[in-house]
Amino acid sequence: AVARLKHxxxxxxxxxxxxxxxxxxxxxIDVGDLLCELQHNIEPLARARAVEFRVMAADGxxxxxxxxxxxVGALINLxxxxxxxxxxxxxxxxxxxxxxxxxxxxxxxxVRDNGSGMAPEVVARLxxxxxxxxxxxxxxxxxxxxxxxxxxxGNIEVRSAPGAGTEFIVTLPxxxxxxxxxxxxxxxx
Numbered sequence: 001a002v003a004r005l006k007h008x009x010x011x012x013x014x015x016x017x018x019x020x021x022x023x024x025x026x027x028x029i030d031v032g033d034l035l036c037e038l039q040h041n042i043e044p045l046a047r048a049r050a051v052e053f054r055v056m057a058a059d060g061x062x063x064x065x066x067x068x069x070x071x072v073g074a075l076i077n078l079x080x081x082x083x084x085x086x087x088x089x090x091x092x093x094x095x096x097x098x099x100x101x102x103x104x105x106x107x108x109x110x111v112r113d114n115g116s117g118m119a120p121e122v123v124a125r126l127x128x129x130x131x132x133x134x135x136x137x138x139x140x141x142x143x144x145x146x147x148x149x150x151x152x153x154g155n156i157e158v159r160s161a162p163g164a165g166t167e168f169i170v171t172l173p174x175x176x177x178x179x180x181x182x183x184x185x186x187x188x189x
Contacts, residue, residue, distance in 0.1 A: 007136060014140040029068050031061040031100055031107065037072060038098060042079045049087045051094035058101040062174055066152045071172070074148035077141035078111040078168045084134060085115030085166055105174050106154075112167040118160040126158055145170070 039055045046053035064071075079098065086094030099110045118126075118133070125131045127146060132139035142156075145168075149156050154172035 007138075011138045011140070014138050014144060025067055026065050027068055029064040029066055029071065031064055032057060034064075034068065034072065035098070035100060038075055038079065041072075041076060042083070042096075042098075045080070045083055046096065049083055049094065051083055051086045051096055053083075054095075054097045056097065056099045058099075061100060061102055061107070064107055064172060064174060066172065067148075070148045070151070074145035075109060075111070075170065077145045078170070081141060082111050082113035082115075082166070082168075086113040087115075102174075103171075106171045107174055109170040109172075110167055111170075112165060114165045117162045117164045117166055119162055123158050123160050 035055050035057055039053070042053055075098075079096065082096040083094070086096050095114045097110075097112045099112075101108055101110075122133065126142055128139075129143040130139035146156050149170050149172065152172050154170060157169040157171070158166065159169070160166035
């Protein structure tokens with residue numbers, strides 16, 4: 001009964017986050033610190049599930065402008081999903097990799113698991129609120145992560161195929177309201 005109440009409480013919290021839909025307050029975020037925070041949060045969960053969790057960052061990542069708490073929350077949702085996927089197939093060791101790299105004016109966070117992957121029709125439904133492939137899932141984690149990415153003028157892509165694992169790619173512009181364009185003379189958006 002307690003577990004069910006906790007599940008309902010989390011569902012309500014997720015729904016409130018999803019309903020608000022906007023990101024308030026922006027700050028300069030050190031991406032290296034952000035990755036350390038994610039590693040600190042996810043490593044114990046990975047250990048408990050016997051999943052190998054690795055974080056890899058490109059050198060010299062720039063500072064990101066955004067709402068740190070919202071971005072951390074979105075990435076934790078994706079990482080928790082990846083941990084579940086990586087342990088769903090008991091035939092091999094589970095592995096989840098988080099990488100961060102920069103492409104032009106955009107920062108890309110990639111969350112990759114070596115789970116059993118998803119069929120195209122499942123991938124197509126992932127953006128639907130309340131759609132979930134897990135018995136204990138709320139079906140709001142990805143919807144919230146997508147909302148956070150969009151509130152930062154970013155996006156989430158999904159790459160998955162049966163037997164090939166899954167990769168979620170969150171791309172965020174380095175400047176708020178920027179589509180990745182900078183003035184070549186000033187270096188500013």
